[in-house]
Amino acid sequence: MPATPRTVRAFALALAGLGITASTMSAVPATAAPGGTTSTTTTSTQKAAPVSAKRQVANRVLKARDIALRQRGDAYAYGAAGPASFDCSGLIRYAYSRAGIPVPRTSSAQAGAARRIAKKDMRPGDLMFFYGSGGVYHAAIFLRWSRGQALMVHSPRPGSRVHVAASWTSSWFGGTLRRA
Structure with a gap:
């Protein structure tokens, strides 16, 4: 038929x-x-089955991390989303979008789009959302744990540049754009 x-x-x-x-x-x-x-038909010389969708997303998250790391030294500018200057959420949007993962523009919208995860479950490329009484005020890309502190790449404030730093507070939560 x-x-x-x-x-x-x-x-x-x-x-x-x-x-x-x-x-x-x-x-x-x-x-x-x-x-x-x-x-x-499949022969032994052909490539294996395509990478699973879950693995593709994980690879894109790592690519986003790498893109953000390449922005080290770029200036902070409020409301900027690259390619030469960034605010915190602009850096995340730029890196993730270049890696093929659409992300909202603001840190609070990014926090709403991410699936919340425990700090102990953080993996490289996941997101860190800093909060206070007014809600989420800063976002960063998690790199790894070092001596009990989370290392991140971020664009923190006017007068600074994109750089790697340890978290200055424990008032943050983890989020991921990976699938469950």
């Missing part, structure tokens, strides 16, 4: 969700199957 345009579209969308593109499919030779349809 021939495939309908609706079936073909659904199949294409399913493959796209798995990270399989037309260029990926062209690398797999098609062979005739009984009934006149085509099928694909």
